[in-house]
Amino acid sequence: MTARLIDGDAISRRIREELAVRVRRLRARSGVVPGLAVLLAGDDPASHVYVRNKQRACARAGISSVRYDLPATVTTAELVELIGNLNHRDDVHGILVQLPLPPQVQVRRVLEAIDMGKDVDGFHPANVGGVVVGEPLFPPCTPSGVLELLAHEDIEVAGRNVVVVGASNIVGKPLSLMLVNHDATVSICHAKTRDLAQFTRLADILVVAAGVPGLVTADMVREGAVVIDVGINREPGSRRIVGDVDFEGVRRKASYLTPVPGGVGPMTVTMLLQNTVTAAERSHSAAVDRQMSHPA
Secondary structure (H helix, E strand, C coil): CCCEECCHHHHHHHHHHHHHHHHHHHHHHHCCCCEEEEEEECCCHHHHHHHHHHHHHHHHHCCEEEEEEECCCCCHHHHHHHHHHHHCCCCCCEEEECCCCCCCCCHHHHHHHCCHHHCCCCCCHHHHHHHHHCCCCCCCHHHHHHHHHHHHCCCCCCCCEEEEECCCCCCHHHHHHHHHHCCCEEEEECCCCCCHHHHHCCCCEEEECCCCCCCECHHHCCCCCEEEECCCEECCCCCCEECCECHHHHHCCCCEECCCCCCHHHHHHHHHHHHHHHHHHHHHHHHHHHHHHCCC
16 A cells, blocks of 8 residues: 555645635725734744745735744743734734744743734634634634645544644644544544554554654554644754654555645645634624724
C-alpha cells in the first residue's frame, strides 16, 4: 500500500480563490476591505517567516494587513494598550498576536484583551469555551484546517477511533474537542504517555502534533490508517523541513498522509484568512443592523 498524499497547497488555493470572491463582493457592495492587524514581538526567526507568509497570503486574497513590530522588551501593559486601540478601529476586523511572546509577557492577559469579534486566531478563552460546546465564534486555525483536509478527502470522522499525539492549547486540545463534536472517539497522547505505540496502533485517524521530528514510525501505525502530520521541524544541521512522522516509512502503510511541507501548514494560514473575511462580513452586517435600528 502507498498512501494517497493530501495536497494542502491545492486545497488552500481553492479556498483562497473563494475567499477572494467574497472579499470583492464585500468591497463592491459596502466599500469594506477586510483588515488584519498582526502583532509581532521579539526576534524569533520562525515567527518572522510565519508573519511574512500570512501577509503575502492576505495581499493575494485582497485582505489589508498591517504589521506591528514590537521589541523583545515589550510589556504586557503595552501590548494590551495597543490591542485596546485596535479593538476600536473600524478598519481592523481581525487581530493576530503571533506566538510565542517574550517570557515577561502574560500571554493570557494579552489574548483576553482581544475583542471577541476580532479574535480570528480563536485563542480568546471565551472562544476556547465555544469549542467545548461546539459553537466557537472563530474556530482555531490549525485544528479547523485539519478538519477541512479530512472533509475535502471525504474521510468520515464520526464513529472513527482518532488518536491525537500532542496536547497543546493551540492544536492538540482544541482539535480533540472539535473531533469529539464530530462524533469521533478520541484519545489524547502527550509527552508523559507510556508506550505511545499501543495507542497509535489503534487509530483509524492519527494526528501527530508533538513537535518531535520523526516521532511516529511505520511500526506505530495500523495498516490503512489516515495520518495527519501537523509537525513542522527543521532537521538538525540542515535547512530541510520535516514533520513529526517518518514520511517514507509511514507512506507505505497509511491510506492517506499529509506531506510536510505542503499539508497542514498552508491550511492554517487559509483558515486565518477565512476567519478574517468572516469577521469583516459580520462587522458590516452589524453596522447595517444598527443603522436600520437607529435611522438618522
